[in-house]
Amino acid sequence: MEITKKEILSLKERKPINEVCFKPIGIIRSPFKTLKGIPIQSSMSESEGTIEIFPEYQDGLRDLDGFSHIFCLYFFDMVKQPVPLQSKPFLVDEKKGVFATRTPFRPNPIGISILQILSQLDNIIHVRNVDMLDKTYILDIKPYVPEFDCRSIERIGWLQDNIRRKLS
């Protein structure tokens, strides 16, 4: 991007941070009105919904509709803090660290879903693969780019033996 100095702090201005705060940029309307039955991952969902970007951010959507998929970052607002740092995941009888799972019950409950864009009109984006609770607040949208985001990897830890059971 064209970056001007007024958009960047100088290195001297950087300070230790105890807390960072964000304002939601939109909200999603989804068919999931309660936590029951929500797909575990967006990759396992064919459900459709609509993202409403708040009007003050609508200009930021320019040319988004050229992309077929997006990363959607959102806030799990149903989570009470503090969360346990270790829990037993679904189908596994041994505690795992929260950072080794994809549970919503995280110290910073930020969700990531990869959604397909079906259509866009003004500030409303019609999407597929929805796995969020209705009225979940959106924090950010980024284009999904396989060249950046698809990695061939070696190991998926404790999920290795369980992912087929989970996916079936």
Place this chain on the structure above:
Amino acid sequence: MEITKKEILSLKERKPINEVCFKPIGIIRSPFKTLKGIPIQSSMSESEGTIEIFPEYQDGLRDLDGFSHIFCLYFFDMVKQPVPLQSKPFLVDEKKGVFATRTPFRPNPIGISILQILSQLDNIIHVRNVDMLDKTYILDIKPYVPEFDCRSIERIGWLQDNIRRKLS
């Protein structure tokens, strides 16, 4: 996960939200001490660094080392708000919406990098593919799982004609 009622709000307790706040769970030590020369994406970086998870979150790392790759979510603390909602990306002579780009200069400047875990000892994770500024605060770590996170997609919009130039 085993979810108990005390970890979840009731639907009646949900309220409109103007702001969400997070506490960093750690910090990354990277070879990039200034913004100059930082790789554009983690997929384009072979650089190594160390994530220091703050001791109070260390229990959340249990069994993370079984995974070869993680999503690392972090805060671009150098970004001054408000950011422009449209800018010209590098190598393109037309303004794009911020949500159609991967720029750090976002209304909610949350970064996502996919990093390879090289080793882990206690609360220190040695990682590859680092594209973050030294001393960037970490908000969350999630295991990267190709079955969830790799999608075969149709279109990457304005990046289609530019990604080879960008990658080369």
